[in-house]
Amino acid sequence: MNFFQEKAVTSSDKTFFQLREEIVEGHISAGSKLSEVELSTKYEVSRAVVREAINRLEACNIVERKANVGARVVTLTSEGLLELYQIREALEGMAARLAAQNMPDAEINQLSSLLKGQQDEVKQRNVYYQEAGDLDFHYRIIVGSQNQQLITMLSNGIYHLARMYRVQLGMTGPRVTTAYDEHIHIVRAIANRDGELAEILMRRHIQYSKNNIAVKLSNMK
Amino acid sequence: MNFFQEKAVTSSDKTFFQLREEIVEGHISAGSKLSEVELSTKYEVSRAVVREAINRLEACNIVERKANVGARVVTLTSEGLLELYQIREALEGMAARLAAQNMPDAEINQLSSLLKGQQDEVKQRNVYYQEAGDLDFHYRIIVGSQNQQLITMLSNGIYHLARMYRVQLGMTGPRVTTAYDEHIHIVRAIANRDGELAEILMRRHIQYSKNNIAVKLSNMK
DNA sequence: AACAAATAAATTGTCGACAATCTTATTATT
DNA sequence: AATAATAAGATTGTCGACAATTTATTTGTT
Numbered sequence: 321m322n323f324f325q326e327k328a329v330t331s332s333d334k335t336f337f338q339l340r341e342e343i344v345e346g347h348i349s350a351g352s353k354l355s356e357v358e359l360s361t362k363y364e365v366s367r368a369v370v371r372e373a374i375n376r377l378e379a380c381n382i383v384e385r386k387a388n389v390g391a392r393v394v395t396l397t398s399e400g401l402l403e404l405y406q407i408r409e410a411l412e413g414m415a416a417r418l419a420a421q422n423m424p425d426a427e428i429n430q431l432s433s434l435l436k437g438q439q440d441e442v443k444q445r446n447v448y449y450q451e452a453g454d455l456d457f458h459y460r461i462i463v464g465s466q467n468q469q470l471i472t473m474l475s476n477g478i479y480h481l482a483r484m485y486r487v488q489l490g491m492t493g494p495r496v497t498t499a500y501d502e503h504i505h506i507v508r509a510i511a512n513r514d515g516e517l518a519e520i521l522m523r524r525h526i527q528y529s530k531n532n533i534a535v536k537l538s539n540m541k
Numbered sequence: 542m543n544f545f546q547e548k549a550v551t552s553s554d555k556t557f558f559q560l561r562e563e564i565v566e567g568h569i570s571a572g573s574k575l576s577e578v579e580l581s582t583k584y585e586v587s588r589a590v591v592r593e594a595i596n597r598l599e600a601c602n603i604v605e606r607k608a609n610v611g612a613r614v615v616t617l618t619s620e621g622l623l624e625l626y627q628i629r630e631a632l633e634g635m636a637a638r639l640a641a642q643n644m645p646d647a648e649i650n651q652l653s654s655l656l657k658g659q660q661d662e663v664k665q666r667n668v669y670y671q672e673a674g675d676l677d678f679h680y681r682i683i684v685g686s687q688n689q690q691l692i693t694m695l696s697n698g699i700y701h702l703a704r705m706y707r708v709q710l711g712m713t714g715p716r717v718t719t720a721y722d723e724h725i726h727i728v729r730a731i732a733n734r735d736g737e738l739a740e741i742l743m744r745r746h747i748q749y750s751k752n753n754i755a756v757k758l759s760n761m762k
Numbered sequence: 763a764a765c766a767a768a769t770a771a772a773t774t775g776t777c778g779a780c781a782a783t784c785t786t787a788t789t790a791t792t
Numbered sequence: 793a794a795t796a797a798t799a800a801g802a803t804t805g806t807c808g809a810c811a812a813t814t815t816a817t818t819t820g821t822t
């Protein structure tokens with residue numbers, strides 16, 4: 321999962337990563353309460369480190385906390401999804417534009433050949449790709465923007481929330497191949513140093529995947 | 542200062558607000574170390590609450606922390622400023638567009654009349670306005686976007702960082718009146734429900750104020 | 763004197779206990 | 793029986809102490 325390599329040096333780090341994974345992957349269900357004592361016995365650490373982990377999750381918008389009451393995992397709503405993808409569209413659209421300006425040729429070539437390497441697998445067997453491949457792609461472009469604050473924002477917060485939505489709505493399905501083609505076009509625009517086009521294509525790309533998820537969400541109710 | 546009313550219910554909240562203010566206002570200088578014991582004696586609370594406050598500041602990108610070493614106030618750089626305003630441009634541009642779609646008429650009128658009320662003071666005496674007035678303006682438009690995640694992002698993190706830059710670079714000066722006129726035009730676009738124009742104007746407005754600050758920053762070195 | 767190793771000091775990370783607050787259950791009153 | 797007041801239970805917030813790690817100082821060796 322982690323391209324942005326996060327090493328857990330402290331015990332609190334480890335607990336934070338574990339908790340985040342369990343929530344994002346849906347093993348701890350949305351809306352459920354996070355009891356400090358319960359979690360501290362479960363992970364065999366003190367309440368203090370659980371507390372710190374929960375605080376960090378709150379900063380990521382993965383849990384909500386009320387003073388003297390406790391923390392709950394956020395509940396997924398279609399409004400929340402829309403809001404999240406609006407933000408992604410704005411930020412990653414910008415990232416694509418900046419990447420067209422700033423991304424080193426070496427990184428662009430690397431990304432380009434990475435995509436080519438996936439081509440056969442994607443076109444023939446329709447499996448895979450959506451999860452790790454998509455995330456990897458987006459992350460590389462964010463890094464290519466060379467805006468450090470943007471990198472932090474997305475890799476600390478937004479991506480995990482977005483993944484939580486996708487995972488819990490059971491994202492598979494037929495979007496795989498068209499997404500691949502969109503990726504190809506975006507990289508081409510970046511390689512041509514056409515920031516304007518790169519932004520437009522990236523925004524479209526995110527809109528599509530938003531619609532894809534929104535359909536599933538409306539089917540669930 | 543706080544339009545987004547933040548009530549300190551817990552002791553940790555209060556410490557967090559105090560610390561943030563001291564840093565943003567420059568009483569604790571950029572780049573300086575934050576000792577947990579030192580601060581706990583200063584604010585007369587336990588180390589645990591100081592720790593929690595520092596963790597929150599870290600989540601806001603106001604301090605940086607290394608495990609087993611400690612936390613330092615971030616250092617202001619021209620690159621950091623550029624990055625921050627790039628993000629603001631994207632997010633607040635979007636907010637202006639969304640506000641043109643979603644902001645209730647009542648709120649628009651309220652904002653409009655607020656600006657008119659400031660007109661005389663701004664045009665005659667060239668003083669004031671930049672600080673609280675500008676922040677209030679931007680915040681109202683963010684709220685008008687009705688994107689909750691966006692509101693959280695900006696009012697928890699970005700605005701305080703942006704303010705830190707402005708305060709510590711001694712923002713006063715002749716930008717006051719032109720900023721006022723820009724605000725007027727943005728509100729007009731929103732009132733006309735012209736999202737496209739509102740976004741363009743907002744982006745320009747932020748670019749201008751970025752340039753204004755960047756000049757000061759380059760003069761300092 | 764210069765460098766390396768060992769020791770000491772200081773700082774952060776973790777823990778268990780107590781205090782304050784909220785939630786639930788019980789009792790009292792109408 | 794229904795509602796309000798009170799008490800009991802459970803959960804979070806805060807604290808001081810100890811452990812682990814880093815940094816500074818001292819000591820030892822060449």
